[in-house]
Amino acid sequence: MRAAAPIVPTEMPQITAPIGLLIDVNSGRVLFERQSHRRFVPASLTKIMTSYVAFELIEQGKLRLDQKFTMKPETFRKWHGVGSTMFLGNNSQTTVADLLEGIVTVSANDGCVVLAEGVAGSVPGFTAMMNAEARKLGMRDTHYNTPNGWMDEGQTWVSAADLAKLSMALITRHPVLYKTFYGHPHATLGGITQNNHNPLYGHTEGADGVKTGFTNEAGYGLVGTAMRDGRRLMMVVGGYDRPNDRAQQSRALIEWGFAAWAAKPLYRAGAHLGEAQVQGGEARSVGLVAPHDLALTLPAGVSAKPTLSIRYKGPLRAPIAKGQQVATLLVRTPGQPEEALPLAAAEDVPEGGVVARLRDGMLALVGR
Known part of the structure; x- marks a missing residue:
């Protein structure tokens, strides 16, 4: 048996x-x-x-x-x-x-x-x-x-x-x-x-x-x-x-x-979730990715639909290293505490030189 x-x-x-x-x-x-x-x-x-x-x-x-x-x-x-x-x-x-x-x-x-x-x-x-x-x-x-x-x-x-x-x-x-x-x-x-x-x-x-x-x-x-x-x-x-x-x-x-x-999967590791603005870097933005599998955890037997939003203190300052946590995915679910999940930089953003600083200054003047 x-x-x-x-x-x-x-x-x-x-x-x-x-x-x-x-x-x-x-x-x-x-x-x-x-x-x-x-x-x-x-x-x-x-x-x-x-x-x-x-x-x-x-x-x-x-x-x-x-x-x-x-x-x-x-x-x-x-x-x-x-x-x-x-x-x-x-x-x-x-x-x-x-x-x-x-x-x-x-x-x-x-x-x-x-x-x-x-x-x-x-x-x-x-x-x-x-x-x-x-x-x-x-x-x-x-x-x-x-x-x-x-x-x-x-x-x-x-x-x-x-x-x-x-x-x-x-x-x-x-x-x-x-x-x-x-x-x-x-x-x-x-x-x-x-x-x-x-x-x-x-x-x-x-x-x-x-x-x-x-x-x-x-x-x-x-x-x-x-x-x-x-x-x-x-x-x-x-x-x-x-x-x-x-x-x-x-x-x-x-x-x-x-x-x-119980865990409700949200995104797999490496999933691209958005972009963040960057100041003082060779690039003006950086991709935001899940550093590992992201999920919503609820008591067993409970189901709910979450709302998601991205938050970061921006613009981010270069240099930025690939994998560095630079933003947060906020997960709000009725009846549950708010969860804050890490989001990482998808790539390196080196600090920019004189040209990059001039570019950022000119774009700031026109509100971009």
């Missing part, structure tokens, strides 16, 4: 974490929230930003996956066997690809420091890059003092909302690198196989990230995500005292998100 599929209740499960957030990424709708802007110590959730900085550098051609970095003797003395590790030997050389695998899958503290020193020459140099990227992403409740999240007397802090923003940028800006390094249940590095501690893996359909974290200072945390039929949910929980509570409640929360809420 065929086993019946498990019944997932649409009633909100009990979540005892002091900090929590569940978002439907395609719509941006918050399905569950508890102190999502409260600052807390992230532990190894810090490593999401460490990988993001590396991904940015790789995409810019400033870092190669086959590039090798050395475990310096002083780094070995400080970090050998400290917390989670990929067991890098003294004076060993490791590729960026293996360092990223160790950082993402087995939460290697030693790998983070070797990567940081290799990229920036020092840990402070690398954390300055982490904080710069946080500012670019608008992470206002975040500061990094370490690339691995090891206890530093509270000098590193984040918020659930910022972690969700970072993780969505990680996935949407670097989809190929994300699939290459995230979602692995285990990794074998240096002949040693270690398991990923993500409690969603092997239990939650479509789970492919993101990162667990634990220190005595931080407790047990998780940034978790799963995708089903093109629909992605993103979850952040923090401050659990016991790993079993984190595991059971995070699985229940994300299942509730899929069962109790």
Whole structure:
């Protein structure tokens, strides 16, 4: 006899974490929230930003996956066997690809420091890059003092909302690198196989990230995500005292998100939705596209027809980078909160020269 599929209740499960957030990424709708802007110590959730900085550098051609970095003797003395590790030997050389695998899958503290020193020459140099990227992403409740999240007397802090923003940028800006390094249940590095501690893996359909974290200072945390039929949910929980509570409640929360809420697709990733005026650029306008699949999320069984409008502070100022969020798609649905979905620039718009400035000035005179 065929086993019946498990019944997932649409009633909100009990979540005892002091900090929590569940978002439907395609719509941006918050399905569950508890102190999502409260600052807390992230532990190894810090490593999401460490990988993001590396991904940015790789995409810019400033870092190669086959590039090798050395475990310096002083780094070995400080970090050998400290917390989670990929067991890098003294004076060993490791590729960026293996360092990223160790950082993402087995939460290697030693790998983070070797990567940081290799990229920036020092840990402070690398954390300055982490904080710069946080500012670019608008992470206002975040500061990094370490690339691995090891206890530093509270000098590193984040918020659930910022972690969700970072993780969505990680996935949407670097989809190929994300699939290459995230979602692995285990990794074998240096002949040693270690398991990923993500409690969603092997239990939650479509789970492919993101990162667990634990220190005595931080407790047990998780940034978790799963995708089903093109629909992605993103979850952040923090401050659990016991790993079993984190595991059971995070699985229940994300299942509730899929069962109790339904998504109505609006636009596929890359769909052209309009144009925005540009000032000071080689071009006077830029296309607006969906940076990922966009949808409207409603309680299961509810149907409604939304009205859509585009909003941006214009004219936009050049330079503009392809993929940069420059506008918002406002979705208004009767009886539901207004949703604001991101729209990205379809192409680069470099800053214009003298001719472009003269053109803009002349057109302004005639009201165009």
